[in-house]
Amino acid sequence: MVDPVLKWAGGKRQLLSDITARFPTEYDRYHEPFFGGGAVFFHLEPDGGSMNDLNERLVTFYEVVRDAPEALIEENRTHEHDDDYYYDARDEFNELHRTEEKTSKQAIREASLLLYLNRTCFNGLYRENSDGEFNVPVGRYADPDWIQAERIRAASDALAGAAIHDEDFEYVVDEAEAGGLVYFDPPYQPVSTTAKFNDYHAEGFDRDDQRRLRDVAAELDEVGVSVVLSNSPPVAELYEGLERFSVEVVDATRAINSDGDGRGEVAEVLITNVPEGERRRTTLSEF
Numbered sequence: 001m002v003d004p005v006l007k008w009a010g011g012k013r014q015l016l017s018d019i020t021a022r023f024p025t026e027y028d029r030y031h032e033p034f035f036g037g038g039a040v041f042f043h044l045e046p047d048g049g050s051m052n053d054l055n056e057r058l059v060t061f062y063e064v065v066r067d068a069p070e071a072l073i074e075e076n077r078t079h080e081h082d083d084d085y086y087y088d089a090r091d092e093f094n095e096l097h098r099t100e101e102k103t104s105k106q107a108i109r110e111a112s113l114l115l116y117l118n119r120t121c122f123n124g125l126y127r128e129n130s131d132g133e134f135n136v137p138v139g140r141y142a143d144p145d146w147i148q149a150e151r152i153r154a155a156s157d158a159l160a161g162a163a164i165h166d167e168d169f170e171y172v173v174d175e176a177e178a179g180g181l182v183y184f185d186p187p188y189q190p191v192s193t194t195a196k197f198n199d200y201h202a203e204g205f206d207r208d209d210q211r212r213l214r215d216v217a218a219e220l221d222e223v224g225v226s227v228v229l230s231n232s233p234p235v236a237e238l239y240e241g242l243e244r245f246s247v248e249v250v251d252a253t254r255a256i257n258s259d260g261d262g263r264g265e266v267a268e269v270l271i272t273n274v275p276e277g278e279r280r281r282t283t284l285s286e287f
């Protein structure tokens with residue numbers, strides 16, 4: 001088991017055992033189309049398979065972790081714990097994002113800045129404004145660790161056999177084969193009108209995307225792929241017509257850290273086509 005390198009909104013560490021309890025006892029390749037911090041992937045350390053996220057900078061980060069871990073660690077050692085440095089780093093990070101066709105040196109720099117900002121920004125929350133710029137102010141930390149040498153080396157090993165994609169989640173229809181397993185953790189539909197749910201990426205994720213995801217889950221089911229999805233209760237009704245899928249509810253603390261974004265305890269639903277008798281372990285009652 002490897003610790004995730006980045007803190008990410010919607011991180012699944014508290015729900016790991018509930019999620020993996022629904023995985024089949026045996027499967028071939030593992031795919032995670034909404035990767036974020038990749039808590040489930042790093043927990044499993046699967047052999048082969050794929051990861052994907054629509055957030056380009058996040059994907060560059062994992063490519064660098066996989067392909068150039070030592071260069072990344074070395075670059076991480078160049079940062080400073082200082083407010084002015086933070087805002088300069090944030091500007092440089094956004095400037096690099098506007099640069100097309102990055103050199104590998106620029107990709108390493110961008111990855112290193114992402115980790116530095118992730119470890120020193122307010123609440124550790126990645127957010128972009130509508131222009132796709134990272135806009136989180138500096139946080140207050142006594143001794144933030146943005147070097148993360150051991151985690152990067154371990155994550156690099158875990159990612160070694162994984163195909164890395166930067167596209168919409170539908171790529172997985174072509175990538176996954178019978179006997180494989182897909183875990184989907186999309187941006188959530190808000191339970192209340194005040195909850196923000198589409199701040200992960202400037203493009204957001206709406207009810208039509210949730211329907212599209214349901215259709216992809218059904219398509220994968222038809223070709224013999226095991227599917228597990230986490231989501232928020234308002235999405236459960238979309239799966240009512242899918243006979244082979246069960247929807248189960250679980251209470252989860254989804255705050256990114258103890259005082260995180262204030263969402264506190266909320267119910268989550270776990271949706272899967274893996275029959276109870278074929279799961280690693282069953283713990284929850286039917287929804």
Ligand SMILES: C[S@@+](CC[C@H](N)C(=O)[O-])C[C@H]1O[C@@H](n2cnc3c(N)ncnc32)[C@H](O)[C@@H]1O
Nearest residue numbers: 008010011012034036037038039054168169185
């Ligand atoms: C709930 S987070 C995943 C959290 C992750 N499971 C973890 O442990 O940190 C959702 C992720 O989906 C990505 N995303 C949003 N829309 C997407 C889309 N259409 N296709 C693929 N990824 C998308 C976001 O960039 C975000 O990183």
